[in-house]
Amino acid sequence: MKIFKRKINITCIQEAKWVGTKDWDKDGLKLWYSKGSRDRNGVDILVDVELREQLVEVRKISDRVMMVKLVIRVLTLNIISAYAPQVGLDKEVKKRF
Template identity: 55%
Template sequence: MGTDNIGMTRRHWTIIKINGNTKSEPCYKTIELAKILKKRRVNIACVQETRWAGSSVKEADGYKLWNSGTQKGKNGVGILVDRELREYVVEVRRVNDRLMSIKLVVGQCTVNVVSAYAPHMGLDEEVKQRFWEGLDEIIHQ
Protein backbone atom coordinates (compact mmCIF):
# COMPACT_ATOMS: atom_id res chain seq x y z
CA MET A 1 0.00 0.00 0.00
CA GLY A 2 1.46 3.38 -0.97
CA THR A 3 1.97 6.33 1.30
CA ASP A 4 -0.82 8.31 -0.35
CA ASN A 5 -3.31 5.51 0.25
CA ILE A 6 -2.54 5.31 3.96
CA GLY A 7 -3.19 9.00 4.48
CA MET A 8 -6.39 8.94 2.45
CA THR A 9 -7.95 5.75 3.79
CA ARG A 10 -6.98 5.90 7.44
CA ARG A 11 -7.73 8.91 9.57
CA HIS A 12 -6.44 7.47 12.82
CA TRP A 13 -4.30 4.68 14.17
CA THR A 14 -5.04 2.65 17.25
CA ILE A 15 -2.08 2.70 19.63
CA ILE A 16 -2.24 0.98 23.02
CA LYS A 17 -0.02 0.18 26.00
CA ILE A 18 0.05 -3.23 27.69
CA ASN A 19 1.71 -4.10 30.99
CA GLY A 20 2.61 -7.78 31.38
CA ASN A 21 2.80 -7.53 35.19
CA THR A 22 2.49 -11.21 36.02
CA LYS A 23 4.62 -12.96 38.60
CA SER A 24 4.91 -16.36 36.95
CA GLU A 25 5.31 -15.82 33.21
CA PRO A 26 6.50 -13.23 30.69
CA CYS A 27 3.94 -10.73 29.40
CA TYR A 28 2.38 -12.85 26.67
CA LYS A 29 3.71 -15.26 24.15
CA THR A 30 4.20 -13.26 20.99
CA ILE A 31 1.62 -15.18 18.95
CA GLU A 32 -1.07 -14.84 21.64
CA LEU A 33 -0.44 -11.13 21.92
CA ALA A 34 -0.57 -10.67 18.14
CA LYS A 35 -3.92 -12.48 17.95
CA ILE A 36 -5.41 -10.21 20.62
CA LEU A 37 -4.12 -7.09 18.85
CA LYS A 38 -5.42 -8.24 15.47
CA LYS A 39 -8.86 -9.01 16.89
CA ARG A 40 -9.04 -5.52 18.42
CA ARG A 41 -7.63 -3.86 15.29
CA VAL A 42 -4.66 -2.35 17.09
CA ASN A 43 -2.02 -0.86 14.80
CA ILE A 44 0.75 -0.27 17.35
CA ALA A 45 1.16 -1.66 20.87
CA CYS A 46 3.78 -0.80 23.46
CA VAL A 47 4.42 -3.54 26.02
CA GLN A 48 6.21 -3.30 29.35
CA GLU A 49 7.36 -5.87 31.91
CA THR A 50 7.78 -8.38 29.11
CA ARG A 51 10.57 -10.21 30.94
CA TRP A 52 11.98 -11.35 27.58
CA ALA A 53 15.76 -11.75 27.64
CA GLY A 54 17.92 -9.80 25.22
CA SER A 55 16.93 -7.75 22.20
CA SER A 56 15.32 -9.29 19.14
CA VAL A 57 12.89 -8.92 16.27
CA LYS A 58 10.02 -11.39 15.88
CA GLU A 59 7.03 -11.74 13.57
CA ALA A 60 3.66 -13.18 14.52
CA ASP A 61 0.23 -13.11 12.90
CA GLY A 62 0.93 -10.00 10.82
CA TYR A 63 2.73 -8.06 13.56
CA LYS A 64 6.41 -7.28 13.89
CA LEU A 65 7.79 -7.08 17.42
CA TRP A 66 10.94 -5.26 18.40
CA ASN A 67 11.92 -5.85 22.01
CA SER A 68 14.61 -4.67 24.39
CA GLY A 69 15.57 -6.55 27.53
CA THR A 70 18.59 -7.58 29.55
CA GLN A 71 18.17 -10.00 32.43
CA LYS A 72 15.68 -12.81 31.95
CA GLY A 73 12.71 -12.41 34.24
CA LYS A 74 13.26 -8.71 34.86
CA ASN A 75 11.86 -5.57 33.18
CA GLY A 76 11.75 -5.52 29.36
CA VAL A 77 9.88 -3.39 26.83
CA GLY A 78 8.68 -3.92 23.29
CA ILE A 79 6.75 -2.37 20.43
CA LEU A 80 4.51 -4.30 18.03
CA VAL A 81 3.51 -2.84 14.67
CA ASP A 82 0.90 -4.29 12.31
CA ARG A 83 1.48 -5.33 8.70
CA GLU A 84 0.04 -2.09 7.34
CA LEU A 85 2.45 0.20 9.18
CA ARG A 86 5.62 -1.82 9.75
CA GLU A 87 7.03 -0.96 6.32
CA TYR A 88 7.11 2.68 7.47
CA VAL A 89 9.38 1.99 10.46
CA VAL A 90 12.68 3.69 9.60
CA GLU A 91 14.44 3.55 12.96
CA VAL A 92 14.44 1.34 16.06
CA ARG A 93 16.26 2.59 19.13
CA ARG A 94 16.82 0.27 22.09
CA VAL A 95 18.10 2.27 25.05
CA ASN A 96 17.92 -0.40 27.76
CA ASP A 97 15.46 -2.84 29.37
CA ARG A 98 13.16 0.05 30.35
CA LEU A 99 13.21 2.26 27.24
CA MET A 100 12.96 1.91 23.50
CA SER A 101 11.47 3.84 20.59
CA ILE A 102 10.61 3.48 16.93
CA LYS A 103 10.25 6.13 14.25
CA LEU A 104 7.71 5.81 11.44
CA VAL A 105 7.68 8.07 8.39
CA VAL A 106 4.38 8.04 6.48
CA GLY A 107 4.35 10.59 3.68
CA GLN A 108 5.06 13.96 5.26
CA CYS A 109 4.28 12.70 8.76
CA THR A 110 6.91 11.47 11.23
CA VAL A 111 5.66 9.55 14.27
CA ASN A 112 7.85 8.58 17.22
CA VAL A 113 6.51 5.85 19.51
CA VAL A 114 8.15 5.26 22.90
CA SER A 115 7.73 2.21 25.10
CA ALA A 116 8.76 3.11 28.64
CA TYR A 117 8.70 1.16 31.90
CA ALA A 118 9.41 3.62 34.73
CA PRO A 119 11.13 2.38 37.88
CA HIS A 120 8.92 2.07 40.94
CA MET A 121 9.39 4.02 44.15
CA GLY A 122 11.38 1.35 45.99
CA LEU A 123 14.28 1.30 43.53
CA ASP A 124 17.62 3.05 43.88
CA GLU A 125 17.72 6.74 42.92
CA GLU A 126 20.47 6.04 40.39
CA VAL A 127 18.16 3.67 38.47
CA LYS A 128 15.43 6.32 38.45
CA GLN A 129 17.84 9.03 37.34
CA ARG A 130 19.15 6.89 34.44
CA PHE A 131 15.57 6.19 33.34
CA TRP A 132 14.53 9.86 33.30
CA GLU A 133 17.74 10.91 31.54
CA GLY A 134 17.21 8.22 28.89
CA LEU A 135 13.59 9.26 28.36
CA ASP A 136 14.62 12.90 28.08
CA GLU A 137 17.23 11.95 25.47
CA ILE A 138 14.68 10.00 23.39
CA ILE A 139 12.15 12.84 23.51
CA HIS A 140 14.63 15.53 22.52
CA GLN A 141 16.21 13.71 19.58
Protein backbone atom coordinates in the same frame (compact mmCIF):
# COMPACT_ATOMS: atom_id res chain seq x y z
CA MET B 1 -6.02 -12.53 17.20
CA LYS B 2 -7.39 -9.80 19.43
CA ILE B 3 -5.02 -7.17 18.00
CA PHE B 4 -6.61 -7.57 14.56
CA LYS B 5 -10.12 -7.70 15.98
CA ARG B 6 -9.64 -4.42 17.86
CA LYS B 7 -7.82 -2.75 14.92
CA ILE B 8 -4.76 -1.88 17.00
CA ASN B 9 -1.80 -0.82 14.83
CA ILE B 10 0.91 -0.24 17.45
CA THR B 11 1.19 -1.50 21.00
CA CYS B 12 3.85 -0.68 23.60
CA ILE B 13 4.33 -3.34 26.25
CA GLN B 14 6.07 -3.00 29.59
CA GLU B 15 7.10 -5.74 32.03
CA ALA B 16 8.11 -8.02 29.18
CA LYS B 17 9.64 -11.31 30.34
CA TRP B 18 11.84 -12.28 27.37
CA VAL B 19 15.61 -11.83 27.85
CA GLY B 20 17.76 -10.30 25.11
CA THR B 21 17.32 -7.86 22.27
CA LYS B 22 15.57 -9.41 19.32
CA ASP B 23 13.02 -9.02 16.57
CA TRP B 24 10.06 -11.37 16.27
CA ASP B 25 7.93 -11.77 13.15
CA LYS B 26 4.71 -13.80 13.03
CA ASP B 27 1.26 -13.54 11.43
CA GLY B 28 2.11 -10.17 9.86
CA LEU B 29 3.04 -8.66 13.23
CA LYS B 30 6.54 -7.44 14.01
CA LEU B 31 7.72 -7.29 17.63
CA TRP B 32 10.93 -5.69 18.92
CA TYR B 33 11.98 -6.32 22.48
CA SER B 34 14.81 -5.36 24.76
CA LYS B 35 15.53 -6.79 28.21
CA GLY B 36 18.75 -7.04 30.18
CA SER B 37 18.16 -9.79 32.74
CA ARG B 38 15.52 -12.08 34.22
CA ASP B 39 15.25 -10.07 37.45
CA ARG B 40 14.16 -6.88 35.62
CA ASN B 41 11.36 -6.28 33.20
CA GLY B 42 11.87 -4.90 29.72
CA VAL B 43 9.92 -3.13 26.98
CA ASP B 44 8.40 -4.27 23.68
CA ILE B 45 6.86 -2.54 20.69
CA LEU B 46 4.45 -4.47 18.46
CA VAL B 47 3.60 -3.13 14.96
CA ASP B 48 0.94 -4.58 12.68
CA VAL B 49 1.25 -5.48 9.02
CA GLU B 50 -0.32 -2.20 7.83
CA LEU B 51 2.45 -0.05 9.35
CA ARG B 52 5.48 -2.33 8.95
CA GLU B 53 6.41 -0.87 5.58
CA GLN B 54 6.41 2.68 6.99
CA LEU B 55 8.90 1.80 9.75
CA VAL B 56 12.28 3.45 9.13
CA GLU B 57 14.13 3.05 12.44
CA VAL B 58 14.16 0.96 15.62
CA ARG B 59 16.28 2.30 18.46
CA LYS B 60 16.78 0.14 21.57
CA ILE B 61 18.11 2.73 24.00
CA SER B 62 18.16 0.45 27.05
CA ASP B 63 16.19 -2.42 28.54
CA ARG B 64 13.74 0.26 29.79
CA VAL B 65 13.42 2.55 26.74
CA MET B 66 12.82 1.75 23.07
CA MET B 67 11.72 3.89 20.11
CA VAL B 68 10.39 3.18 16.63
CA LYS B 69 10.15 5.80 13.88
CA LEU B 70 7.54 5.63 11.14
CA VAL B 71 7.14 7.85 8.10
CA ILE B 72 3.53 7.94 6.93
CA ARG B 73 3.20 10.09 3.83
CA VAL B 74 4.56 13.46 5.02
CA LEU B 75 4.22 12.71 8.74
CA THR B 76 7.11 11.39 10.87
CA LEU B 77 5.89 9.56 13.96
CA ASN B 78 8.13 8.52 16.88
CA ILE B 79 6.64 5.94 19.25
CA ILE B 80 8.48 5.52 22.56
CA SER B 81 7.97 2.66 24.99
CA ALA B 82 9.38 3.43 28.44
CA TYR B 83 9.25 1.45 31.67
CA ALA B 84 10.04 3.64 34.68
CA PRO B 85 11.92 2.23 37.70
CA GLN B 86 9.53 0.93 40.33
CA VAL B 87 9.33 0.73 44.12
CA GLY B 88 12.30 -0.96 45.72
CA LEU B 89 14.93 0.33 43.33
CA ASP B 90 17.67 2.70 44.41
CA LYS B 91 16.91 6.45 44.20
CA GLU B 92 19.96 6.93 41.95
CA VAL B 93 18.53 4.47 39.40
CA LYS B 94 15.27 6.44 39.36
CA LYS B 95 17.12 9.74 39.06
CA ARG B 96 19.18 8.53 36.06
CA PHE B 97 16.04 7.35 34.33
